[in-house]
Amino acid sequence: MKQHDVHLFVFDSLSDWEIGFAVAGINSPQFQKNPGNSRIRTVALGKNPVMTMGGIHIIPDMALDMLSPKDSSMLILPGGIAWDEGKNMETVEVAAAFLGLGVPVAAICGATAGLARGGLLDCRRHTSNAPEYLAATQYCGAEFYENAPAVTDDNVITASGIAPIDFAYHIFRRLDFYSLQVLDAWYGLYKTGRPEYFDALMKAASA
DSSP, rough: OOOEEEEEETTBBBBBGGGGHHHHHHHOOOSSSSSTOOEEEESSSSSSSSSOOTTEEEEEEEGGGGGGGGGGGGGEEEEEEHHHOOOOOOHHHHHHHHHHOOOOOOEEEEHHHHHHHTTTTTTSSSOOHHHHHHTTOOOOOOGOOEEEEEEEEEEEEEEEEHHHHHHHHEEEEEEOOSHHHHHHHHHHHHOOOOOOHHHHHHHHHHO
16 A cells, blocks of 8 residues: 655744644544555755754754655645745745645645745635735735635645644645544544544544
8 A cells, every 4th residue: 555655844943833733643543544554754955953943853854855746645834934034935846846746735824925925825715824914925816815724725725823723634634544524523622622522533433
């Protein structure tokens, strides 16, 4: 059975909390339809270690110039202040190549501004931290902005920086690693904390 590699872009100042649910769900075999068939691979501008905003050191699995869309199931772009400084645009070029070959790209918080600067949100439904946040990039896609925690438009997922659970939910749906029953119960549990969703999750997972 084919191994599904999901590539996570990592860089200094990465916002740890924005991708935690997604990364854990992809790497953990629990509840998946094909357990152990997916994994996270980290990719950075180079091979040097990076430090997240939370002070976690990450040694990248590969450099960006070694990443090929044909070897990936998705590219995930976390937020972080580097995007607001105009950095990481090399990654936006790679994201464009992914989309050109039909491979999904998921961006949250500051990374959505990177996609906007690269013209990748000009004709796609999307969201971000606020309309004004993306307007500052002077992009041309304001009419496609939606006030929602996360939005999927075909192969592009975007999310607000305060919506990591919704971001993960959209990623999981696009990757199809979970049954819809498991996914809906998982989402209900983590969004509300209500015990009935835990029961539903256990029942769905054992079905």
